[in-house]
Amino acid sequence: MKNVWFKIEAMSAMRVALVNDYEVVAQGFLGMLRSYRDVLQVVEMDLRHNVSQPVDVTLYDTFAALQGDGEDVRQLAANPLAGKVVVYSWNLDPALVEAAFANGASAYLSKGLPARELVAALEAVHRGERPALAPERGAPQPVGGDWPGREEGLTPREAEVLALITQGLGNVEISERTHLSVNSVKTFIRSCYRRIGVTNRSQAILWGVEHGFRPDRGRIRLDEAGREPA
Numbered sequence: 001m002k003n004v005w006f007k008i009e010a011m012s013a014m015r016v017a018l019v020n021d022y023e024v025v026a027q028g029f030l031g032m033l034r035s036y037r038d039v040l041q042v043v044e045m046d047l048r049h050n051v052s053q054p055v056d057v058t059l060y061d062t063f064a065a066l067q068g069d070g071e072d073v074r075q076l077a078a079n080p081l082a083g084k085v086v087v088y089s090w091n092l093d094p095a096l097v098e099a100a101f102a103n104g105a106s107a108y109l110s111k112g113l114p115a116r117e118l119v120a121a122l123e124a125v126h127r128g129e130r131p132a133l134a135p136e137r138g139a140p141q142p143v144g145g146d147w148p149g150r151e152e153g154l155t156p157r158e159a160e161v162l163a164l165i166t167q168g169l170g171n172v173e174i175s176e177r178t179h180l181s182v183n184s185v186k187t188f189i190r191s192c193y194r195r196i197g198v199t200n201r202s203q204a205i206l207w208g209v210e211h212g213f214r215p216d217r218g219r220i221r222l223d224e225a226g227r228e229p230a
Contacts, residue, residue: 014126015054015083016040019076020061021215022163028146029061032115039119056126058082060105062089063147063156064163064215067179068100068108077104084125090156092133093179108133111156148212149196158192159213161185165201166208167215 020026033040058076066072068087077085084106089096097108107125109118110133121131147159154162157178164174171189175182189204196211198204208214 014040014056014123016057016059016122017055017082018059018061019072020063021065022063022148022212023216024146024148024212025061025063031146033119036115036119040122054081054083056083057106057122058085059088059109059122060085061111062087062091064160064167066177067091068096068103068105070103073100073105074103086122086125091179096179097133107131148208152211153195154192158188158195161188162192162196162204162208163213165189166205166213168205 018026018029020029058079060068060073060076062068068089073085073087076082085104086107086109087097087100087105088109088111090111092108092110100108107121107130109121109131113121124131147154147156148163149159157180160178161174164177169177171182171185174180174185178185180188193199193204196204196207198207
């Protein structure tokens with residue numbers, strides 16, 4: 001399983017790993033938690049690397065990846081180094097949530113959770129509890145974290161579909177990966193094309209390659225304050 005991994009150390013000794021393929025997503029997660037450095041401290045980030053050191057909680061981000069019903073979550077849950085596995089997703093389909101639990105996940109959290117509630121939820125998971133997966137009904141839905149193409153006006157779903165196109169997946173494969181209907185995938189593709197100013201798939205792939213939509217490779221070292229060294 002290839003992914004972005006970075007480990008977080010908390011003053012309370014809670015250790016958390018984020019699993020994702022995209023540096024911009026991981027950095028967005030880090031930025032969202034910048035006010036909680038007294039609770040969670042990022043100490044390193046590995047791109048396309050498996051969890052290889054013991055942590056208490058592993059947060060599996062589903063952006064442009066298999067959903068909670070996929071093999072990745074099952075493998076993480078079976079990894080004794082990963083601790084409790086939490087699926088972190090925009091897709092709150094009850095069937096996916098149940099499948100994630102069946103795969104061994106300890107919790108399923110919405111990417112719409114504000115930072116304060118996300119931190120509280122991770123602490124609850126660490127205590128062995130199963131927190132609510134989403135903000136309360138009627139509560140404001142913040143746009144947390146980051147994703148490729150956000151600065152171009154792409155929504156999280158449009159960005160995810162474009163990332164999968166850039167990876168070379170066809171519409172049916174994207175439908176299976178995201179649990180969207182093929183017609184919904186086509187709708188997102190059309191709206192994505194309009195936003196980035198392209199007219200066909202080849203142009204979209206080229207645009208995606210040039211704008212950070214391919215999974216990242218490499219390693220980022222962070223200092224104790226969670227910053228990249230100068």
